[in-house]
Amino acid sequence: MQADNRKKIVFLGTPQVAEKALRILLEAHQFLKVILVVSQPPSRSLRGKGDVPSPTHKLALExxxxxxxxxxxxxxxxxSDIKLLEPDLCITAAYGNYLPKDFLAIPKFGTLNIHPSLLPLYRGASPVQRALEVGVNKTGVSILFSVAAMDAGPIAAQEEFAVNNSIKAPELLDILFEKGAHLLIKTLEKLFSDKLKTEEQDHSKATKADKIKVEEGILDFKMPALALHNKVRAFAGWPNTKSSFILNDEPIEMKIITTRVSENSENSKIGELIFTKNSLNICCGDTQILEILEMQLPGKKVVSALDFQNGIKGKLLKLDL
Structure with missing residues (x-):
């Protein structure tokens, strides 16, 4: 019987983007063998039907x-369980758990991480969201060796990606983790053939990508329209963005799903709300217009501005300032 000389891999990841990375990694089975998947514990079902394993957990079971x-x-x-497996390499992708030094010392070739930013920029829990929030026009993905400090290890590979002004966080995360998984495989081929060259990060240029708080998703229309548009893109998926309105003297809270920015051609005043055929326009703090193209009322599905307008026909809508 022929010996199995493939490198033994432990993969650590939890959400859908990590599942996508694992799928791509499994395609390289000619020289890699994923011997274990580590994921965050299953979550509780909202419908009381028991625990729900993460997307990565499900794929591993399949x-x-x-x-x-x-x-x-x-x-x-x-x-102790990881030590007994004697992995050649550990790989992390959106795992969501701190890895101590005792863990990092186990694999022969170390631990590589797929991180969706051009490090040292946006170290932390929310790199894609924080990058979109400030309106970057370029980001990328980094393959780095994990060290005790968060996202501070040597860079093994990077790939840039141009960002347009309409892409949202979930879509960008998907793209970057897919690119990162393919870049990782190329990196592993160099690592295992002793041809990989790494580069230390310039720590003086590091920026943080702090975890997002739910209250950050509340839109303040006194802010510039572009800043609000970037928030909508950044916080899509979670925690989403929302604002309070008054509909026929009744307060309502509405999620803002899709927006764009336009010039104030009607000389509207700050806080003024105007319906056009395809959007709900709000004059923001810089007197520019935030066009709301899609929205969602509590317990309802996402609708276009036109459908929303038809649904409240004859009712008065204004901002709850």
């Missing part, structure tokens, strides 16, 4: 790959 779901990667039993 492919017959063992799965561990520790609450903490510092757990001594978890660390």
């Amino acid at each position: 492919r017959g790959i063992p799965v561990l779901t520790p609450h903490s990667a510092k757990d001594p039993i978890f660390l």
Whole structure:
């Protein structure tokens, strides 16, 4: 029987973007063998139908790959289990758990991470969201070695990606993790053939991408229209953006799903709200217009501005300032 000389991989990841990266990694089975998947613990079902495994967990079960779901990667039993497997390499992609030094010391070739930014920019939990929030026109993905400090390890590879002014965070995350997975495979070929050259990050240029708070999704129309548009793009998916309105003297809260920015051709005043055929226009703090193209009322589906306008025909809508 021929010996299996493939490199033994432990993959750590949780959400859908990590599942996509794992699928791509499994395609490289000619020289890689994923021997274990580590994911965050299953979440509780909203309908009371038991625990729901993460997308990465589900894929591993489909492919017959063992799965561990520790609450903490510092757990001594978890660390002991990883040591017993003697992995050649560990790979992380949106895992969502801190990896201690004891873990990082286990794999022979170290631990590589797919991070969706051009490090040292946007280190932290929300790199794509924070980049879109400030309106970047370029981002990318980095493959780096994990160290004790967050996202501070040596860079093994990077790839840039041009950002347009309409792309939202979920779409950009999908793109960057897919690109990152393909870039990772090229990087592994160099790593295992001893041809990989790494580069230390310039820590003086590091920026943070702090975890998003729910209250950040509340739109303040005293802000410039472009800043609000970028928030809508950045916080799409979670926590979403929303604002309060008055509909026939009744307060309502509405999610703002899709927007764009236009010039104030009607000389509207700040806070003024005007319906056009395809949008709900709001004059913002810089007197520019935020066009709301799609919105969602609580418990309802996402609708176009035209459908929303038809649904409230004859009723008075204004901002709850």
